[in-house]
Amino acid sequence: MVLTPWALCLILLSCLSYSEAYDSLDPNGNITIKWDFMSWTPDGYVAVVTMYNYQQCRHIQPPGWQLSWTWAKKEVIWSMEGALVTEQGDCSEFKGNVPHSCKRDPTVVDLLPGTPYNMQIANCCKAGAISTINQDPANAASSFQLSVGRARNTKKTVKVPKNFNLKAPGPGYTCGPAKLVESTKFVNGRRTTEALMTWSLTCTYSQFLAQKVPSCCVSLSSFYNDTVVDCPTCSCGCQNSNTKHRNCVK
Ligand SMILES: *[C@@H]1O[C@H](CO)[C@@H](O)[C@H](O)[C@H]1NC(C)=O
Ligand SMILES: *[C@@H]1O[C@H](CO)[C@@H](O)[C@H](O)[C@H]1NC(C)=O
Numbered sequence: 227m228v229l230t231p232w233a234l235c236l237i238l239l240s241c242l243s244y245s246e247a248y249d250s251l252d253p254n255g256n257i258t259i260k261w262d263f264m265s266w267t268p269d270g271y272v273a274v275v276t277m278y279n280y281q282q283c284r285h286i287q288p289p290g291w292q293l294s295w296t297w298a299k300k301e302v303i304w305s306m307e308g309a310l311v312t313e314q315g316d317c318s319e320f321k322g323n324v325p326h327s328c329k330r331d332p333t334v335v336d337l338l339p340g341t342p343y344n345m346q347i348a349n350c351c352k353a354g355a356i357s358t359i360n361q362d363p364a365n366a367a368s369s370f371q372l373s374v375g376r377a378r379n380t381k382k383t384v385k386v387p388k389n390f391n392l393k394a395p396g397p398g399y400t401c402g403p404a405k406l407v408e409s410t411k412f413v414n415g416r417r418t419t420e421a422l423m424t425w426s427l428t429c430t431y432s433q434f435l436a437q438k439v440p441s442c443c444v445s446l447s448s449f450y451n452d453t454v455v456d457c458p459t460c461s462c463g464c465q466n467s468n469t470k471h472r473n474c475v476k
């Protein structure tokens with residue numbers, strides 16, 4: 227008997243319990259965000275930020291991801307390719323060359339398919355959609371490039387942003403702090419290059435954060451064999467969902 231990944235995911239998703247603080251059926255699932263330094267500039271650096279969807283089943287679908295963070299100091303974003311910051315913020319002190327964003331806590335969203343080539347980079351411009359690595363590895367990453375100014379521009383002095391927050395598109399993900407990790411290697415045919423430095427953080431999904439009042443869930447057993455995946459024998463929270471003691475529904 228062969229279960230396609232799709233069939234298996236459909237079954238697993240339907241069996242999630244709302245009370246879990248993490249996804250018990252995909253305990254190692256996460257979204258890993260790599261912040262790869264590509265070059266240093268006179269007042270900062272250029273980095274490529276890539277999100278990898280290492281979850282078994284949870285696609286991110288349009289309107290897609292929204293990534294935000296808080297700058298450590300007074301950093302600005304001179305320019306961005308493959309994505310945009312939703313609000314420019316107060317750039318009034320800049321004369322002539324105005325940054326793409328001066329917000330202390332920028333929120334970044336993906337560009338849409340069909341974006342002009344000069345604004346694209348690899349893995350961008352899919353309206354924020356990211357497939358899971360297990361179902362569609364070729365579309366399991368999303369990237370954008372940013373040029374950061376008013377930042378320290380050496381490996382030792384550059385400051386890591388804080389309070390990373392991922393919405394995909396609603397709540398549900400909790401992100402840890404960004405940490406220095408081994409530099410990412412980029413394989414391009416016979417040549418491998420390396421980021422100057424890489425920060426990495428992971429975000430994990432919790433059904434409970436996504437929905438405080440559980441919605442009804444339906445248990446399905448496998449189309450092929452009803453013992454392949456254990457499903458609960460009833461669904462909870464369907465009746466009187468605003469009262470404390472919820473009944474099970476067969
Ligand atoms: C995130 O998922 C990847 C791929 O499954 C795994 O290698 C990594 O250890 C996970 N990270 C954390 C912090 O769980
Ligand atoms: C269903 O799966 C179980 C466990 O894999 C197996 O023991 C059983 O024979 C299967 N039943 C049928 C009807 O294929």
